[in-house]
Amino acid sequence: MTTATAPAPAPLWACRAAHAIALCALPSGLWRIAMASGIYVGYSDRVLRDVFGIPGWGVAYVVGLSVLAELAALAPLLLVSDRWRPLRPRTLGTVAWITSGVLVLVALWQLVIAFTVESRTYMSSGTAQTVWALAFAPLCAIPFLMTALSWSYTRRHRTGPHRPNAISR
Known part of the structure; x- marks a missing residue:
């Protein structure tokens, strides 16, 4: 008779990495919320109104984007916690690898755009940038x-x- 035991707990570095992901998304989310709140972030009132729709629908979009980004950044905590599993371990592992691949491709795409396309910015100063x-x-x-x-x-x-x-027999 074999008893099923839980897999090894996540190493400390993995727990810290999962928490770091959530913290990495926080500064950009706070920056967006500051922009939606009317705090000066480097854009003129005309740019906020014409380009971003702030005040107006743009506030909901920017705040919603910040909330969704932070929720997505909290999802990796599922990989280090055994409290709640929305999927079977093998399925969650597959989703994690697909997510990793997509994130790497998006990061590479952003780097290519940053270094090959002439950047058009609406920021008013170098400090804001x-x-x-x-x-x-x-x-x-x-x-x-x-x-x-x-x-x-x-x-x-x-x-x-x-x-x-355990010794395999």
Whole structure:
């Protein structure tokens, strides 16, 4: 008779990486919420009104985007927690790897655009552009952290139940 045991717990570095992903999304979300709230972030009132629809529908869009981004950034916590599993481990591992691949492709796409397309900005000063860059820079770490988490998760769940001193017969 075999008893099923839980897989090995997530290593400390994986737990920290999952929390770091949520923290990486926070500065850009706060920057967007500041923009939606009318706090000066480097755009003139005309640009906010004509380009972003603020005040108006743009407020809901920008705040909604911030909330969705943070919720998505909290999802990797499912890979290090055993409290709630919306999917079977193998399915969740597959979703994690697909997500990692998409995030890496999006990051590469953003780099190609940043270095090949002449950037058109509506920012009014170099200081505003620097603050914007500092707020969005942590997002670059997310694809790497997610890939490491996906590897850790699939490794822990592929090896089967955690039996520290089990001998195969």
